[in-house]
Amino acid sequence: MKMLLHICCAPCAVAIVEKFLQEQGMELGGLFFNPNIHPKEEFDKRKDAVLAMSQEYGVPVSVNELNMLDYWRSSLPADKRGRCSWCYSVRLEEAARYAAENGHDVFTTSLLISPYQDHELIASIGEKAASRHGIRFHYEDFRPLYRAGRERARGKQWYMQKYCGCYYSYAESDHPKKPIYFMENDL
Numbered sequence: 001m002k003m004l005l006h007i008c009c010a011p012c013a014v015a016i017v018e019k020f021l022q023e024q025g026m027e028l029g030g031l032f033f034n035p036n037i038h039p040k041e042e043f044d045k046r047k048d049a050v051l052a053m054s055q056e057y058g059v060p061v062s063v064n065e066l067n068m069l070d071y072w073r074s075s076l077p078a079d080k081r082g083r084c085s086w087c088y089s090v091r092l093e094e095a096a097r098y099a100a101e102n103g104h105d106v107f108t109t110s111l112l113i114s115p116y117q118d119h120e121l122i123a124s125i126g127e128k129a130a131s132r133h134g135i136r137f138h139y140e141d142f143r144p145l146y147r148a149g150r151e152r153a154r155g156k157q158w159y160m161q162k163y164c165g166c167y168y169s170y171a172e173s174d175h176p177k178k179p180i181y182f183m184e185n186d187l
């Protein structure tokens with residue numbers, strides 16, 4: 001079975017990669033496609049960690065550098081469900097298209113490891129995108145692997161982000177170590 005893992009970041013992906021690599025007959029590839037990540041420096045840090053993971057585990061990962069920050073900023077609904085729904089749809093539609101075009105039977109996403117994401121919404125969007133492109137979406141509740149993945153990434157000294165990705169999530173984050181990317185009135 002040829003599986004494509006849509007990868008949002010290395011800490012979320014690594015435990016899923018380890019799990020899939022133990023499965024017999026699984027051919028695994030990855031796609032880093034996250035035009036939501038604001039700002040560009042943050043995108044690059046997450047991308048570099050994913051490429052380090054790709055190299056270390058021998059899993060080929062394609063990187064899509066599309067940057068939609070201005071569009072995200074001007075068009076994203078402000079309410080969380082509305083904006084996350086849109087954000088999942090953009091990413092999973094492209095993952096489904098890429099998977100189908102590159103001969104994968106099935107795709108899934110590392111977003112499903114996060115206890116902070118809306119699993120039902122992701123599953124519904126993933127299944128619709130898969131059916132539009134004639135492949136399958138693999139839903140699995142990877143949340144039990146969340147902590148192990150973060151520990152693995154920390155152990156390897158990969159970049160650990162402090163917020164989900166978009167500028168709204170940055171603004172809402174109260175993590176004391178969040179990076180200072182914005183002036184106070186920039187949001």
Ligand code: SF4
Nearest residue numbers: 083084087164165166
């Ligand atoms: S909070 Fe996360 S999933 Fe929701 S719109 Fe922002 S980056 Fe996307």
